[in-house]
Each structure stands twice: as C-alpha cells, then as structure tokens.
Amino acid sequence: MPEQTQIPTPERAAPDARPAAPGPAAPPDSAVIRDALGVGVAVGLSGFAFGVTSAGAGLGVLQTCALSLLVFTGASQFALVGALAAGGNPLTAAAGAFFLGVRNAFYGLRLSALLGYRASVRPFAAHWVIDETAAVTMAQPDRRTARLGFTVTGLSLYVLWNLTTLGGALGAEALGDTKAWGLDAAGPAVFLALLAPMLTTTVERAAAGLAVVLVLVTLPVLPAGVPVLLSALAAPAVLFVQGRLDQRRPDRGRGGNATGTAHRSDAQEDPR
Amino acid sequence: MNPLHTWIAIGVTAVGCYLVKYLGLAAPAGILERPLVKRLAALLPVALLAALTAQQTFGEGQDLMLDARAAGVAAAALALVLRAPFLLVVAVAVAVAAGVRALGG
Numbered sequence: 001m002p003e004q005t006q007i008p009t010p011e012r013a014a015p016d017a018r019p020a021a022p023g024p025a026a027p028p029d030s031a032v033i034r035d036a037l038g039v040g041v042a043v044g045l046s047g048f049a050f051g052v053t054s055a056g057a058g059l060g061v062l063q064t065c066a067l068s069l070l071v072f073t074g075a076s077q078f079a080l081v082g083a084l085a086a087g088g089n090p091l092t093a094a095a096g097a098f099f100l101g102v103r104n105a106f107y108g109l110r111l112s113a114l115l116g117y118r119a120s121v122r123p124f125a126a127h128w129v130i131d132e133t134a135a136v137t138m139a140q141p142d143r144r145t146a147r148l149g150f151t152v153t154g155l156s157l158y159v160l161w162n163l164t165t166l167g168g169a170l171g172a173e174a175l176g177d178t179k180a181w182g183l184d185a186a187g188p189a190v191f192l193a194l195l196a197p198m199l200t201t202t203v204e205r206a207a208a209g210l211a212v213v214l215v216l217v218t219l220p221v222l223p224a225g226v227p228v229l230l231s232a233l234a235a236p237a238v239l240f241v242q243g244r245l246d247q248r249r250p251d252r253g254r255g256g257n258a259t260g261t262a263h264r265s266d267a268q269e270d271p272r
Numbered sequence: 273m274n275p276l277h278t279w280i281a282i283g284v285t286a287v288g289c290y291l292v293k294y295l296g297l298a299a300p301a302g303i304l305e306r307p308l309v310k311r312l313a314a315l316l317p318v319a320l321l322a323a324l325t326a327q328q329t330f331g332e333g334q335d336l337m338l339d340a341r342a343a344g345v346a347a348a349a350l351a352l353v354l355r356a357p358f359l360l361v362v363a364v365a366v367a368v369a370a371g372v373r374a375l376g377g
Contacts, residue, residue, distance in 0.1 A: 067282055090284065103316070104289070105299075106296060108292075109296045119298070126297045182369030182370030183370075185365040185366055186362050187328045188324070189348035189364075192321075193361045199318070211322040211326075215327050221334075228320065234323075
C-alpha cells in the first residue's frame with residue numbers, strides 16, 4: 001500500500017508526539033473510526049494508480065487484481081510489475097517485491113502486543129498488516145481502540161484498494177497506449193513519494209544516494225531485476241560505515257548503532 | 273510478457289509477503305527486536321525505493337535514457353518539496369510526462 005505523506009501518523013506529524021507518560025483517556029469510538037476511515041479512503045483511492053501502472057506494464061486485469069487481493073502491500077506490488085515490465089525473471093522480480101515487504105514483519109511485532117489477537121485470528125489479521133493499519137493502530141491508547149482502528153482501516157483500505165485497482169486496470173486498457181498519457185511516469189513518482197518521507201537523516205539519504213548509483217551503474221551490465229536487488233546492499237554498507245564513524249566519535253554518534261538506537265524515541269525506531 | 277512467468281511471480285510474491293506479515297504477528301517478541309536488525313529493516317526499503325525510482329525513471333530495458341519520464345519525476349519531486357498529497361504528486365508526474373511527450377520529448 002502506498003505508505004505516504006498525508007497519513008496523520010504520530011510518527012510523521014510529530015516524532016515525539018506519542019506520550020511517554022500515561023496517555024490521555026481513550027478517544028470515543030467515533031473519533032477512531034473517523035481517523036481510520038480517513039486513512040483508508042485516502043490511500044485506498046491510490047489503488048487506481050496501481051491498476052493503471054500494472055496494466056500499462058503489460059499485466060492483464062485478472063493478474064493486476066490478483067496482486068491487490070493477494071499481495072496487498074503497495075510498494076511490493078508496484079515493484080513487481082515494474083520488474084516484470086523490465087523483463088526480469090519472475091523469481092528475481094518477486095525477490096525485490098519480497099524484500100520491500102519485509103518491513104511488515106516489524107509492524108506485526110508491534111501490533112501483536114497491541115491487538116492481542118488469539119492464535120486462531122492472527123492468520124486472518126496478518127493480511128492487513130501494512131504501513132497504514134500499523135500507523136493507525138499504534139496511535140491508539142488501548143487494546144479496544146487499537147482493534148477498532150486496525151479493523152476499520154484494514155477493511156476500508158482493502159475494499160477500496162481492490163475496487164480502485166480494478167477501475168485503474170480497466171481504465172488503462174481503455175486508454176490504449178499508456179505511455180502517450182505519461183502513465184509510465186506514475187510508477188517512479190509513486191516510489192519517490194514513498195521514499196521522500198523516509199529521508200529523515202543523513203543515514204537514509206546516504207543509503208538512497210548509494211542505491212541510485214549502484215542501480216544506474218549496474219543496469220547496463222547485469223540481467224534485468226538484479227541491479228535493484230544489488231542496490232539493497234547500500235543499506236548494510238551505510239550502516240557499516242556509520243558504525244565505524246560512531247566508534248571513532250563515541251560522543252557524537254547519531255543514534256544508528258546499537259547503543260544509539262536504544263536512546264531514540266519509540267516513534268523514530270519504527271521500521272518505516 | 274509470458275503469462276505463466278507472471279503468474280509464478282504473483283504467486284511467489286503473494287506467499288512471501290503474506291508469510292512475513294504473519295511472521296511478525298505470530299513471532300514471540302524479541303526475535304526481531306535486535307537493534308541492528310531493526311535498523312537494517314528500516315533502511316532496506318529506503319535503498320530499494322531509491323533504486324526503483326532511478327531504474328524506472330532512466331532505465332529502458334538495459335539502456336539508460338533521459339526522456340519524458342525524467343521530466344515527470346522531476347515535477348513530482350518539486351510537488352513533494354511543496355508537500356503536495358500523494359495522489360497529486362503522481363498526477364503531476366503523469367501530466368508533465370504526457371505534456372513533454374505531446375511536445376515531442
């Protein structure tokens with residue numbers, strides 16, 4: 001799911017907004033539902049962009065809808081259709097999409113404690129563990145409102161995302177040549193919009209810059225799909241360099257190594 | 273695009289993405305809580321998204337090229353700096369790319 005800018009997450013709006021002291025009284029159900037629907041509807045509509053991009057990349061309507069129904073995590077879906085369009089082999093393409101989806105495991109860890117679902121419910125709840133449901137759920141002060149926020153965001157987003165995916169795929173087929181309409185710029189613009197809010201410190205910017213260099217240098221020489229996977233190495237590389245720098249300047253470390261992370265606020269640690 | 277290959281990719285992605293979601297929800301707390309693992313998990317999407325942006329802006333098969341997409345993505349970057357909402361950012365990119373193509377770019 002496009003995890004992006006207009007979501008009123010506490011992490012985005014104000015990194016330290018989440019009270020460390022006992023939180024305020026639980027908000028009324030209507031307020032939780034309103035916030036959850038706001039996120040669900042706003043982001044759900046961007047399934048349209050996915051449907052158009054996927055159809056423009058050459059996937060059929062059925063394939064496009066299967067992705068939104070079964071994968072249901074936007075960045076991975078966009079990555080997969082982009083890799084397939086570039087002629088990548090299916091497993092290489094799936095690997096890139098998979099690595100983008102790994103962050104959802106970390107949301108799940110947080111949500112597991114907040115939601116407290118029984119083991120029999122978890123397999124169903126798992127499908128909705130994405131950026132937006134995590135943001136809404138983690139903003140709730142207690143279990144009851146957390147469950148309400150998770151369910152309303154998940155349901156509204158899932159229904160809308162799939163409907164707009166279908167609409168986008170059908171719309172793109174009706175348009176014909178999607179390139180003439182500039183629709184091949186939608187994919188990279190989506191990635192950029194997802195990336196922008198993540199570029200909070202020098203560490204993120206360095207990783208992004210290195211990844212861009214790696215992918216552009218290797219694109220002409222490596223098989224399709226491999227350059228993007230290779231560029232993922234920018235993440236451990238930058239962490240390694242940062243660790244060395246922090247070792248050299250123990251007092252001026254920037255909260256990226258093991259000790260620094262422990263001091264960072266809860267919100268900043270969020271794997272986003 | 274080979275339809276069978278596409279379906280394989282869809283199936284593998286769906287299973288893999290579901291399993292990582294479920295793993296997080298079902299795993300005992302602590303397994304993935306090591307600081308280095310969390311830092312890496314946070315930084316991995318940054319690297320991947322940056323690479324995907326570059327590849328889909330400048331890549332054409334195995335060639336690099338500067339075309340209307342770059343103009344569209346540059347416009348999207350400007351919209352992001354101006355704090356435009358997500359859908360508007362994408363719409364701006366599409367409109368500018370279409371405009372440049374219409375002008376023969």
